[in-house]
Amino acid sequence: xxxxxxxxxxxxxxxxxxxxxxxxxxxxxxxxxxxxxxxxxxxxxxxxxxxxxxxxxxxxxxxxxxxxxxxxxxxxxxxxxxxxxxxxxxxxxxxxxxxxxxxxxxxxxxxxxxxxxxxxxxxxxxxxxxxxxxxxxxxxxxxxxxxxxxxxxxxxxxxxxxxxxxxxxxxxxxxxxxxxxxxxxxxxxxxxxxxxxxxxxxxxxxxxxxxxxxxxxxxxxxxxxxxxxxxxxxxxxxxxxxxxxxxxxxxxxxxxxxxxxxxxxxxxxxxxxxxxxxxxxxxxxxxxxxxxxxxxxxxxxxxxxxxxxxxxxxxxxxxxxxxxxxxxxxxxxxxxxxxxxxxxxxxxxxxxxxxxxxxxxxxxxxxxxxxxxxxxxxxxxxxxxxxxxxxxxxxxxxxxxxxxxxxxxxxxxxxxxxxxxxxxxxxxxxxxxxxxxxxxxxxxxxxxxxxxxxxxxxxxxxxxxxxxxxxxxxxxxxxxxxxxxxxxxxxxxxxx
Amino acid sequence: xxxxxxxxxxxxxxxxxxxxxxxxxxxxxxxxxxxxxxxxxxxxxxxxxxxxxxxxxxxxxxxxxxxxxxxxxxxxxxxxxxxxxxxxxxxxxxxxxxxxxxxxxxxxxxxxxxxxxxxxxxxxxxxxxxxxxxxxxxxxxxxxxxxxxxxxxxxxxxxxxxxxxxxxxxxxxxxxxxxxxxxxxxxxxxxxxxxxxxxxxxxxxxxxxxxxxxxxxxxxxxxxxxxxxxxxxxxxxxxxxxxxxxxxxxxxxxxxxxxxxxxxxxxxxxxxxxxxxxxxxxxxxxxxxxxxxxxxxxxxxxxxxxxxxxxxxxxxxxxxxxxxxxxx
Numbered sequence: 001x002x003x004x005x006x007x008x009x010x011x012x013x014x015x016x017x018x019x020x021x022x023x024x025x026x027x028x029x030x031x032x033x034x035x036x037x038x039x040x041x042x043x044x045x046x047x048x049x050x051x052x053x054x055x056x057x058x059x060x061x062x063x064x065x066x067x068x069x070x071x072x073x074x075x076x077x078x079x080x081x082x083x084x085x086x087x088x089x090x091x092x093x094x095x096x097x098x099x100x101x102x103x104x105x106x107x108x109x110x111x112x113x114x115x116x117x118x119x120x121x122x123x124x125x126x127x128x129x130x131x132x133x134x135x136x137x138x139x140x141x142x143x144x145x146x147x148x149x150x151x152x153x154x155x156x157x158x159x160x161x162x163x164x165x166x167x168x169x170x171x172x173x174x175x176x177x178x179x180x181x182x183x184x185x186x187x188x189x190x191x192x193x194x195x196x197x198x199x200x201x202x203x204x205x206x207x208x209x210x211x212x213x214x215x216x217x218x219x220x221x222x223x224x225x226x227x228x229x230x231x232x233x234x235x236x237x238x239x240x241x242x243x244x245x246x247x248x249x250x251x252x253x254x255x256x257x258x259x260x261x262x263x264x265x266x267x268x269x270x271x272x273x274x275x276x277x278x279x280x281x282x283x284x285x286x287x288x289x290x291x292x293x294x295x296x297x298x299x300x301x302x303x304x305x306x307x308x309x310x311x312x313x314x315x316x317x318x319x320x321x322x323x324x325x326x327x328x329x330x331x332x333x334x335x336x337x338x339x340x341x342x343x344x345x346x347x348x349x350x351x352x353x354x355x356x357x358x359x360x361x362x363x364x365x366x367x368x369x370x371x372x373x374x375x376x377x378x379x380x381x382x383x384x385x386x387x388x389x390x391x392x393x394x395x396x397x398x399x400x401x402x403x404x405x406x407x408x409x410x411x412x413x414x415x416x417x418x419x420x421x422x423x424x425x426x427x428x429x430x431x432x433x434x435x436x437x438x439x440x441x442x443x444x445x446x447x448x449x450x451x452x453x454x455x456x457x458x459x460x461x462x463x464x465x466x467x468x469x470x471x472x473x474x475x476x477x478x479x480x481x482x483x484x485x486x487x488x489x490x491x492x493x494x495x496x
Numbered sequence: 497x498x499x500x501x502x503x504x505x506x507x508x509x510x511x512x513x514x515x516x517x518x519x520x521x522x523x524x525x526x527x528x529x530x531x532x533x534x535x536x537x538x539x540x541x542x543x544x545x546x547x548x549x550x551x552x553x554x555x556x557x558x559x560x561x562x563x564x565x566x567x568x569x570x571x572x573x574x575x576x577x578x579x580x581x582x583x584x585x586x587x588x589x590x591x592x593x594x595x596x597x598x599x600x601x602x603x604x605x606x607x608x609x610x611x612x613x614x615x616x617x618x619x620x621x622x623x624x625x626x627x628x629x630x631x632x633x634x635x636x637x638x639x640x641x642x643x644x645x646x647x648x649x650x651x652x653x654x655x656x657x658x659x660x661x662x663x664x665x666x667x668x669x670x671x672x673x674x675x676x677x678x679x680x681x682x683x684x685x686x687x688x689x690x691x692x693x694x695x696x697x698x699x700x701x702x703x704x705x706x707x708x709x710x711x712x713x714x715x716x717x718x719x720x721x722x723x724x725x726x727x728x729x730x731x732x733x734x735x736x737x738x739x740x741x742x743x744x745x746x747x748x749x750x751x752x753x754x755x756x757x758x759x760x761x762x763x764x765x766x767x768x769x770x771x772x773x774x775x776x777x778x779x780x781x782x783x784x785x786x787x788x789x790x791x792x793x794x795x796x797x798x799x800x801x802x803x804x805x806x807x808x809x810x811x812x813x814x815x816x817x818x819x820x821x822x823x824x
Contacts, residue, residue: 305709305710326712335710343710344707345707346700346707346770347704348770348771353700357700357707357708357711361693367694369693
């Protein structure tokens with residue numbers, strides 16, 4: 001008889017350069033159970049998943065699948081061994097039918113050179129009935145399916161290839177609560193038929209509702225495990241967060257200036273609603289929240305990109321309409337977007353044009369382009385944020401990611417704004433540049449510039465913010481400040 | 497250190513703007529000129545040089561404006577049709593309604609600008625790909641020119657200094673006046689695209705539209721302005737052609753849009769937007785004219801000329817891709 005353990009992970013370690021992503025991680029996955037895997041960003045969850053499906057090779061340690069050594073060379077290899085990973089970015093063909101998407105690949109049923117549509121449709125119907133207990137129309141295009149239906153199609157695709165162990169990486173982020181419930185019913189049903197799942201999620205409630213056992217990763221190591229019976233949200237969140245890093249906290253006691261930005265009942269009719277807060281001169285407001293909580297959308301609305309639909313914004317005591325970025329800039333608000341490459345940098349232009357782009361006429365002293373003036377304005381701003389470059393005429397693409405990020409901050413500093421909204425200010429920059437950016441924000445706030453910082457990294461928000469607004473499913477779940485702003489507190493408000 | 501930095505910064509800016517960026521296309525133009533000068537004794541004469549430039553004036557004016565539009569991330573396939581509408585409207589105004597030719601030219605130019613505005617509104621309001629949108633308006637505009645003229649050429653205009661000033665006069669008894677229009681437009685376009693803050697916004701809109709919006713640039717306005725500019729250039733080119741030929745046809749300017757895009761591409765303009773230069777396009781236009789004239793002087797079959805121009809375009813694009821990938 002087979003043992004009760006399908007996959008056993010023994011002292012897996014993995015380094016990326018100087019960073020230890022996984023440090024001797026060991027745990028077992030029971031057959032026919034749902035194992036919850038918890039941990040914050042950077043705890044090592046995704047590295048572990050990538051090792052499981054063969055994208056990365058471990059530096060040391062072994063894995064045993066069904067009692068045999070398991071060393072996948074790549075995703076196809078892992079799939080042949082019966083391990084499938086299911087994540088948000090699996091590519092689908094939106095203009096093909098459900099049946100075609102389920103069977104797409106080298107094993108697609110065919111008759112001669114032509115795909116065997118009749119067999120695929122029949123097979124697809126049978127799989128849905130068999131696996132999910134649902135009837136579907138296999139001819140429907142993926143384009144016409146909801147996110148949940150697309151996900152089910154992918155799940156069927158994975159299961160149709162006889163997967164024994166399915167890794168679900170954040171499967172619920174794009175789903176509405178009823179869709180999540182439906183997915184859970186299906187997953188439990190599949191578990192009862194013998195499929196094993198590793199379920200990765202940020203949402204503690206979901207982990208508790210679905211998992212038979214939860215393993216928590218922290219800083220690349222197993223921080224603890226919990227059986228379903230002993231589950232407790234508070235204990236779990238402190239297990240995820242670990243001990244407080246007290247030294248890096250900013251001084252809580254700071255005199256407050258007058259309110260420069262106030263939101264009253266702000267909403268965009270889609271991603272967030274009824275959000276209110278006040279930001280003082282020189283203050284830093286952090287916005288926390290998981291994916292889908294409305295965190296980046298709220299930050300963007302403060303800059304009018306796109307604007308809020310309801311509620312109002314009060315800037316310096318007067319209600320203002322911010323309908324587009326130009327309005328916000330006129331009010332002295334700057335914005336650093338979350339995706340530097342797609343939304344921030346002009347890759348074909350030089351550093352000085354990139355820095356001066358938000359105030360060309362101002363820096364140039366009119367509509368004629370005076371490169372000399374742009375050059376000195378850019379140099380002044382770049383010195384302030386310590387951009388490492390050969391000069392303001394260097395192509396911006398010659399700069400590293402961290403320095404490009406600083407160019408974006410310099411773009412707003414050059415305008416001397418009163419408020420800067422930052423969305424993921426340290427995404428994709430290395431550790432050293434990250435610290436410099438955080439120090440820079442603290443220094444500028446001491447000089448009287450106010451900040452709104454939206455970030456998925458709670459540590460970062462704890463270091464920076466005097467107030468943290470925690471978003472949860474589009475609502476302001478909590479406003480934490482002073483001693484109340486702890487990692488556990490933020491996690492609890494964001495996940496329950 | 498700061499001073500040193502500044503001087504080297506200035507020098508590199510100079511060499512990049514004047515020399516380096518357009519170096520390849522200038523070198524190509526010279527090489528082609530050397531080749532034809534050796535193979536044909538009349539190629540390197542003042543007469544041939546000015547004649548070549550005169551013939552290419554209309555194309556050059558349109559191509560340089562189109563460069564700004566492509567840099568902004570859009571295309572205009574309807575410039576040839578706008579060129580025809582402007583000519584037909586101007587010609588009919590003076591011929592059928594007896595309006596003074598100068599006034600007629602203003603009416604024709606206004607028609608061109610209205611069509612450019614329509615293109616700009618269509619593309620920016622519906623967000624249809626400008627390739628498709630202006631392919632549609634090209635047919636519509638060409639249809640307008642056909643209907644207005646009933647498919648017939650308009651000619652036999654009364655005498656007026658207009659024709660001399662726009663196209664027929666030869667300054668110093670040697671240089672045809674369209675060359676001055678071409679150079680004038682070139683200087684204006686160069687200043688607009690490379691020496692104003694508007695020009696920087698054009699580059700920004702085509703380089704990264706989202707980033708441009710987030711930097712407070714109203715990219716819709718920038719693009720509309722570029723559509724207007726391109727249509728205006730097509731209008732002016734039509735008036736120059738009218739001045740020189742003293743006749744207009746509703747089919748004139750067929751393929752003008754493709755030749756303009758080709759000239760821009762030879763000059764190093766990136767089809768994806770955000771990269772391009774007026775000098776490059778100017779030389780690109782010149783190369784196309786050089787190849788055509790040179791082949792005629794060599795006595796080649798007229799039917800083979802387009803094929804050669806096509807080869808030159810392919811070669812230019814291959815070299816451009818190589819050079820830009822090496823830079824990265």
